[in-house]
Amino acid sequence: MAAIESDVSAIIQSNAQESEHISTAKKLGLWNMWVAFTAFIIALPMGLYQVAERSDLFPALESAQVYYASISTHGVLMAYVFSTFFIMGFGYHTAGYSLQQKLWSTKFAWSGFIIALFGVVLAAIPLLTGNASVMYTFYPPEVGHPIFYIGATLLIVGSWFWSVDMIVAMTQWKKANPGKVVPLVMFGVTINALLWLWTSAGVAAEVVFQIIPVTLGLTETFDPGLARTLFSWTLHAIVYFWLFPAYIVMYSIMPKEAGGKLFSDEMGRVAFVMLFIFSVPIGFHHLYMDPQQAAGWKLLHMFGTFMVAVPTLITGFTILATLEISGRLRGGKGLLGWVSRIKWDNPVVLGTALAMLMLTVGGWGGVINASYSMNSLIHNTQWVPGHFHLIYGGTTVIMYFAVAYWLWPKIIGRALYSNKMALIQLWSWFFGMWITTAPWHILGLLGQPRRVNTLPYDTAIAALWDPYEMVMLAGSLLLTVSGFLFIINLVMTHLNTRKQDDMSVTYAVAVHQPMHVPKLLNSLSFWNWAMLCYMIISYGYPIIQFAFIGTPQSTPWSY
Amino acid sequence: MMAIHIHPLERKWLFVIAVIILLTWVVQLYYALNKSTHPPSNVEVIDSVRLHLNDGIGGGEFAETNLGVKRDKNGQLRVTMVAARYSFYPQEIVLPLGESITFRFASFDVLHGLHVPFSNLNSMVVPGYISEVTTEFTREGEFPILCNEYCGTAHAFMYGKIKIVAKEKFKL
Ligand code: HEM
Ligand SMILES: [Cu+2]
Ligand SMILES: [Cu+2]
Numbered sequence: 141m142a143a144i145e146s147d148v149s150a151i152i153q154s155n156a157q158e159s160e161h162i163s164t165a166k167k168l169g170l171w172n173m174w175v176a177f178t179a180f181i182i183a184l185p186m187g188l189y190q191v192a193e194r195s196d197l198f199p200a201l202e203s204a205q206v207y208y209a210s211i212s213t214h215g216v217l218m219a220y221v222f223s224t225f226f227i228m229g230f231g232y233h234t235a236g237y238s239l240q241q242k243l244w245s246t247k248f249a250w251s252g253f254i255i256a257l258f259g260v261v262l263a264a265i266p267l268l269t270g271n272a273s274v275m276y277t278f279y280p281p282e283v284g285h286p287i288f289y290i291g292a293t294l295l296i297v298g299s300w301f302w303s304v305d306m307i308v309a310m311t312q313w314k315k316a317n318p319g320k321v322v323p324l325v326m327f328g329v330t331i332n333a334l335l336w337l338w339t340s341a342g343v344a345a346e347v348v349f350q351i352i353p354v355t356l357g358l359t360e361t362f363d364p365g366l367a368r369t370l371f372s373w374t375l376h377a378i379v380y381f382w383l384f385p386a387y388i389v390m391y392s393i394m395p396k397e398a399g400g401k402l403f404s405d406e407m408g409r410v411a412f413v414m415l416f417i418f419s420v421p422i423g424f425h426h427l428y429m430d431p432q433q434a435a436g437w438k439l440l441h442m443f444g445t446f447m448v449a450v451p452t453l454i455t456g457f458t459i460l461a462t463l464e465i466s467g468r469l470r471g472g473k474g475l476l477g478w479v480s481r482i483k484w485d486n487p488v489v490l491g492t493a494l495a496m497l498m499l500t501v502g503g504w505g506g507v508i509n510a511s512y513s514m515n516s517l518i519h520n521t522q523w524v525p526g527h528f529h530l531i532y533g534g535t536t537v538i539m540y541f542a543v544a545y546w547l548w549p550k551i552i553g554r555a556l557y558s559n560k561m562a563l564i565q566l567w568s569w570f571f572g573m574w575i576t577t578a579p580w581h582i583l584g585l586l587g588q589p590r591r592v593n594t595l596p597y598d599t600a601i602a603a604l605w606d607p608y609e610m611v612m613l614a615g616s617l618l619l620t621v622s623g624f625l626f627i628i629n630l631v632m633t634h635l636n637t638r639k640q641d642d643m644s645v646t647y648a649v650a651v652h653q654p655m656h657v658p659k660l661l662n663s664l665s666f667w668n669w670a671m672l673c674y675m676i677i678s679y680g681y682p683i684i685q686f687a688f689i690g691t692p693q694s695t696p697w698s699y
Numbered sequence: 700m701m702a703i704h705i706h707p708l709e710r711k712w713l714f715v716i717a718v719i720i721l722l723t724w725v726v727q728l729y730y731a732l733n734k735s736t737h738p739p740s741n742v743e744v745i746d747s748v749r750l751h752l753n754d755g756i757g758g759g760e761f762a763e764t765n766l767g768v769k770r771d772k773n774g775q776l777r778v779t780m781v782a783a784r785y786s787f788y789p790q791e792i793v794l795p796l797g798e799s800i801t802f803r804f805a806s807f808d809v810l811h812g813l814h815v816p817f818s819n820l821n822s823m824v825v826p827g828y829i830s831e832v833t834t835e836f837t838r839e840g841e842f843p844i845l846c847n848e849y850c851g852t853a854h855a856f857m858y859g860k861i862k863i864v865a866k867e868k869f870k871l
Pocket of ligand 3: 812
């Protein structure tokens, strides 16, 4: 961390002539992203340990206590800390460069950062000491230490500061630039900030009104059915919150890095708006197997769930077309000749292609999860962690890496330590993900339940699982090595004596760069109201019902 | 309303997307309505703390003496089971192949889940609620009935046994 600190002060000195909003963007970007990648590299070896422990191949590792403390910590760090800080850092950086205006309050932004970081440190104490082994989903009536929930709440509150910052930034820019089109990259970031405010409200309500009062002894009982319903409100759209920056980078940064132009700016806006409106009100696909919600609501959410495939299918088309344009501009001819002309040695371009491949396969898995009745074959089996490691750990995280390779030199002014190492790292992450998640999916189809630290089942089925455990272990090793290669490259970049030449941060232009777009694709207020209506329809009755169905409440349990 | 610029090829792709989504909806709806493969959605409450008593909501349905496999007056097979740390009760049951069976589960303590591999018997068991699922088995043999939701540090040890036998061999 010392290296980072000296870099931060170096930025301030060497860029005395640099405008204030740019140095703020750099500093907030760098600090948030370093917290993110630190969380990542702490959590990564835990994953490897978990695969090893679970396989029953290493008797010395066997310990349920350590295993569950580990997967709770790994889950919280990867799902909440890594993602949130990365997204905040990317957002601050984008706001500074794309809008070229001052943040309305730098103090406010740093306050949010400090609150969130303090929350993480608080939550880490019970997690690491085995006092909050309740998983990142912490479903009642099992509860952990109150400090865990208070820390997690502070992380969310801190991230709300960021959301407000993004929304205020876009609003101020529009005031100062009447009639102009908000840059696509910032439109995406801001809509994701609004998405996060909506998304996080469910879990915030659950923790603040149900769990914290019980863990502090202020109330005695709660309703686990309501808790699961509120959590489902958050659980689906949160994955879109994580995925959003990956899409934004594909639309706004990749085309230029590829030496081409974006196929369509407007369709990007359409996709962003759809991701927002379709991803929140559909959380019931996480409750298909739950008894506390009726079939009609589950069907309604099922219809909505398939709608989120639309923006992803649009994105697939636009990004593929963009890659083709870049290949042809670089001299590619014929039906497929352009493929070999693409700048595969650029981390952002390579990352995009690898991410798309993982998304395509992972997306088909998602169709099965989302199916009203097929879900029962795989619900809560190892298929599920296999699925989200492929889409989140694969598609999304590989884009986070790509962004870092692109951004770090431009933030700290030193050239990337090794581009070759970066390419090797992206490829190894890609292959590591396949080797890990393919058997993981199969284990699920073979009936292995998730979140088990050992496989004691005395039936023939358990014997079917062993070979897949071994393959997973090999994949996990490769992933762990790849993750460290990434961090080493970043740290070495801080120590690099070679200066970065190209410090400019510019965003892609489209083939037809729009001078005007309809108000609906340039503003959030209509969509915000639309979300309110859609949420009342899809979550109104299902939540209100708990006031009158008369569930006998549960007392809290330890684990 | 200002029009936006959409490439003709992209227009075609949007049409393809619409067809894909519509088809998916139709298939989903068809199976939901016709094949009656419904996940548990009965929204029925029960007092988990007094599950074993004959008073209160549920009227002793999950009392120890009432657990297990029974045939109701309409001839439908019914299985009543309790999930509690760390097993399913009764711990072992025998059921016939290819016959519709209604399962009813309740939790005695925390959140559990259950899954019988290679079948679509899968359900959450949420304290305060009864989960009802109707399904039939298509494979003969001995299967574990596994808890598939983290319910405490011995979660991996929570399983029962379910034996599927040919219809002729099944006796109550
Ligand atoms: C070396 C790479 C990794 C390995 C070997 C690994 C392995 C694992 C394992 C074994 C589990 C427990 C699954 C279970 O018992 O059900 C787990 C959970 C989890 N992993 Fe990873 N993981 C890795 C990287 C990642 C990455 C990069 C992310 C996301 C950024 C991630 C996110 C999660 C989350 C959110 C959980 C919690 C799941 C739960 O509580 O059920 N992991 N991981
Ligand atoms: Cu979801
Ligand atoms: Cu369990």
